[in-house]
Amino acid sequence: MHGFGAFLAYRLFRTLIALWLVSTVVFVVIRLSGDPVPLLLPPDAPVAEMERVRHDLGLDRPLAVQYAVFVGNVLRGNFGRSIHFRQPAMEVALSYLPATFELGLAAFLIAVVVAFPIGVFSAVRRNSPLDHAAMGLALIGQSAPTFFLGILFILVFSLRLDLFPTSGRGDWRYLVLPALTLGAFAMASIARITRSAVLEVQRADYIRTARAKGVGEFMVIAKHTLKNAALPILTITGLQFGTLLGGAVVTETVFSWPGMGRLAIQSIYNRDYPVVQSTVFIAAVLFIFINLVLDALYGALDPRARAARS
């Protein structure tokens, strides 16, 4: 128990360092990228007006001072006011989170439910026509640009077949096409990794032993193979989950989905520093949290990981 507490404290410390680094990098990079004031004012606003707005936003102060103010505020949970929306930035970012979760979770579920059986099946029936077809599709899923896939889906499933709405957020029918589009990449990579992980394990001695013992093929796969192939599959699945939840700029743009990815990119274009900070912060927290859960799952699945930890 003592070991686990120390482990948790250590991870928490690393989490804080990571969040601090991410925030600092974003702070510097976005300020290097340009000035929000010309984007806020009419194009013919005079210089004095620019200076006044810059002063109001605190952008005329030295970068070090701005940074100190920023860190001080964040420590108190204040991410500043959105320059564009004129509302608390974190509030703006969080208001986009439900839509992002909805899409990310749906995409993830579709990806896992489809990819996992396909990957296992392809490995077991290696080099069969079905394996080739599945891996061919996975290759397309992994390499087709998201905007192309999204627009293709709209033209085929929405405009031609009239099965789903073209864009926007509403009931479940609005969710299908964007989730499929967003999930395609994750689906493809999970299927491929699953396939190769299963193949890898099938070459192992203990599988041959199991077969020699006369264990049925189904049990060989379900019990001996999958348990041992789980680690790489879990890793890629977790990483994909983090990516899906972090917001998906292209999918959200193609389907007019009001999610955080689109907010982030628009805020970058608007030079809305506080909102960019807030969205990156949320994404970082999600990613770190998922990694933490993954670590815990590794421990549960693999005694060696538990031993290494303590």
Add this chain to the structure above:
Amino acid sequence: MVEDRTYDLAIQTAAGVRWHNGDPFTSSDAKFSIERTYDPAAKTLVATVLTTIERIEAPDPATLVIHTKKPDPLLPARLAFYGGQIVPKKYLEQVGPDAFNAKPVGTGPVRFVSWTKDDRLVLEANKDYWGGKIDADRVIFRPVPETAPRVAAVLKGEVDAITQLPSDQWGRVNQNPTTRGAGALYAGLYVLAVNSKVKPLDNPLVKQAMSLAIDRSAIVKDLWRGRGIIPNGPIAKGDNHYDASLPPLPYDPAKAKERLKEAGYKNEPISIEVAPGYMANDKAMSEAIAAMWKDVGLNPVVEVIEYSVRAQKNRERSFKGAFWSDPTSTLRDPDGMMWRLLGPGGPQDYWRLPEWDKLGDAARFSLDEKFRGEAYKKMTEIFMVHNPWIVVIQPDEDYGLQKYVDFTPNPNQQFEVRRFNFHMRRA
């Protein structure tokens, strides 16, 4: 035009107009709103729009008198554009600016219901609107930034109307049995603005060659599928003092070559800066024009920049050569377009000529429209020699509509839904 008198604008407001929350609309709301635009404490973004105003009086609830420092012929037009929107004094003071932004109240044909950022803005018809209830119960705006899903949404009948119908989709929307396109000539121009301070663009002959080398009819026909016209100068068709007798800008590559020879042009590079998507077809037009310029011996370099870089360069006036701009005629008058942008201290102040400046200044403060017309005529002549803008096209602003929607778009890109321009013809 120096006279020792004040200049007044008296406005009578319509009787019986009410705010959406039921309060009566009065001239003290108008006085409060206009004064608020330049009140430093209110921190508005339109503080520099109504600068000619000296003071405002509201002698009775239906009358507003505006005293100006100088004659301002375009004050009514300025009040109708940004800065002139009236806010309810009582409600705003009661709830404060943040709550007002979250739940605005107006007097118009639709009232605010809800706004979910990046998802939808819901408005409902104001039954008591003084201009009559509009022909719909609700108006919902949805942002659909990508072209393909936007066009698909109208083709499929999911929406009643879409904005920004690209010219290459015009035919498709018209061929579809249930939809049609509607357009209005844009209140403004698409131009390549020029930094005339750098070599060789400081030489008017070079800029004349650049203009003469552009085959505008090919651009209108091929890139815009005919959805636009060739301009005849710096004043947009539809504006005050537009001179319909002038011929369209000429295409004459032979003459362009002569001008370059005369100018002693030595193949200096000329940059075309483009932030793709800033205006419709800007990237394609850049490439087409670069090819046309090469044909007459110019040395164009197309440079792609990002939106915010463009905004920064615009503010710093640091464009390297030619750059795309879509000057909007905010007042439907040259004052709100070429003089606003190209005048001294304006955002596109890269070229000065005292004679031109004197005319622009005089026209701004004259109440004599005949005098103003003459001034803009002369300014146009000078403009054609110096080309601070290489004017390219006046495009259509196109919309895709269901056939049952009767809608006449406003040329200045504002989406207006009122009884006079919007009807539903549902059976």
